[in-house]
Amino acid sequence: MKRIISMLAALALVLALAVPCAVAEEKDNWLHIFYTDDPESLDVQATTDSYTIPLNCFDRLVETDTVDGEPQVIPGLADSWDISDDGLTYTFHLHPGVTFQNGDPFTADDVVYTVNRMMDPVNLTKNYDLYYGIVEGAAEYRDGESDAGVTGVTAIDDETVEFKLVTPCASFLSRLATPGGAVYNRESTEGVEDFGVNPAVCFGTGPFQVTEWELGSTVTLTANKDYFKGAPAIDGIVMHIVSDADTQRMMFEQGTVDVFNFDYAESQLQWFLDNGYADQIVSGTRAGTYYFMFNTAIEPLDNVNVRKALQMAVDRQTILDQMYGGEGALLSSFIPAGILSHNPDAEPIPYDPEQAKQILADEGYADGFDMELAVMADSKTSLDISTILCSYFQAVGVRATVTQYDESSYYDIRRDGQLPSYYNSWSADYNDPDNFLDTFFARHNTVGRSVNYSNEEILDLIDAAGLMTDADERLAAYQKIDNAVVHEDAVVLPLYQRNHLFCLSPRVQGFKVSWNGWSDMSFYGITLAD
């Protein structure tokens, strides 16, 4: 008994001595951020959602950055580029003297290797549509019809690389600037099987190098002092893997993490606002659209006037205010602000339930009709918003119900064009309207997205717009398409675009909210105050 008591006393003493220094104030020059899960892979060709590694550790031939408030293509590994008059040949002049993080020189051959690695059918890469059907020989190589590799990309000399396209593609540069365009080192990557999982063999040209990956715990990115655009001002980045939202918030309170990204913990926003952090919250427009998509193959949604009535039935501003504290802006076009050809003067969609009822009565639905809204079962917010939309539709007499689908059934049914109308969001992968309009409404996609859009004139125009090389003509074409799908044919109800929200520790300086729709960003420009 005495021994037990003395053991307890000793334990208490040890704890008492240890506790005051347990949470050491980390004033190091490392940026601490958190993620809810480990990155899927260090190999961006094999992932479509872990973009922090490619955006911070690799470079692309060109990059997208916000210049004077507008996203623009700027030089990356290529200092300059020429485009032939027919829009089919792109010649990139590479920055001389660039080296990979292991010291290997970067040459045009590495670009050729990167493109071929992406299209090699053996590799099962997920981002291959970057080049598929666009660069000569890419589709044939991928589909196994040719083993000559991607014939359309060649190294003219060490500092010049040339792309030959199948047809003109106005979004080609923007596509190259996406994370999937990250350029790999042939010398250290070719034939290396654990490239995606082993930091010791992962070398890009970017400002940070992956130096450690402790599964489920941390990923460490160390500053590349030899970065060709200049060494980063911080020593590196520590990505903490923390799945619990409350824990994430308390880590921020403790000062263990410097950046709180609300994308990973929406539930915590109110706490931050209520507890005196409002001044530390920064926001920026997100190039993404939240929308309600009508499946026009399901009666009576095949009737354009019915769809227009439903558009009018929803008070979008109230949803934005109630769900997101008003952090965002209503959209009257499908293409959001920040993406080329966004039309800020699009005609507003009114909230007018009385007129909606009138239209429905005129169309013979005075007694309403049955309507199903599809939602994925694992998203609480989507369910909430679908339920709100449902109640707005009910308010104009429609017998709307929400059906939950498990994730897999949802995608399977949607692929077959059978998914009932649904609420969802789409964020920009690259800054081009075809990333929005082609993805949902083009002939080869509209069934797979369960839109079943059938206006032949507009479908033709979507196909044609992808090939246009004249910028003004193309812009006008996409505005016309946007106007058709939102206003004339009303196949989609754009709701709003939300803001990117971050809460920053006061020591973080130079933080720039990125233009795109992803949750991941580059931290190259950041400095940390003492």
Added chain:
Amino acid sequence: MVKHIAKRILVTIPVLLGIVLLIFFMLQVVPGDPVTVMMKEHLKEDVVEGLRQSMHLDDPFFVRYYHYILDMLHGDLGTSWKLSRPVTGLIAGAFPYTLRLAVAAALFSWIMGIPVGIISAVKKNSLIDHLSMGVSLFGVSMPVFWVALILQNTFKNVLPVSGVKSWTGYILPTIVLGWSSAGRIARLTRSNLLEVLRNDYIRTARSKGLSPLKVITRHALKNALIPVITVMAIQISSLLSGAVITESVFAIPGVGSLAVSAINNRDMPLLQGTVIFTALLIIAGNLVADILYSVIDPRIRVD
């Protein structure tokens, strides 16, 4: 004795095979195609087909089960779909964290539970008895995530709330995980000790003129703790397997966190691996408890 232990070990083999079959079957009947989920918005037919083939999803159920068992006997639990690493290696890397946490939590529960149980028994029906039994009932009843949240919020200014890069990171999760076990042990110690204290030999010891402290430590405790010790053995295996919530709240990269991540990503091989590994731990824990019991109390072996 050896024969008894060998018999116990042999019995676990069909149990294990049955568990594997059950887990394998349950995860196969879960609706939905994991490849579709993995691809999400970026669905591409040829990649889907390729991935399905590489994951052997097109093979019949029993073919897959047969291969799985064969591979398992070779120590191969497959490759994680999301993390592209061998499941065995992932579990081997995560287990030390889980083990450390479970051992710390077990120690905590013994150090807290046994003395509290003794004091309550000795001071039966006193204020301190009611108080400590009330607290341990509270400990047994409170959900782990709630205790975790309260402790994190209370100690966030002095202790780390996530990660185990330094040993201080273990303090809060140890308390959270050990809390309900401590309550259980306190209650068990108290009731056993009370029963023992009613025995004749205790009265004899008292009448010999031994001090109350000596009566308890020399005579009563030895017998009262026998059932407690076996409970402690089973408890370690349940602490090892029950740390799922504690690990994910405190961001500890153990087997529980792996399981949660596997569920979130529909990573079937990883999920199967973690569940089978956990089942193994529980079987092993029960085996140890059985053996311990028969060592302490030879009457058990006869049955």
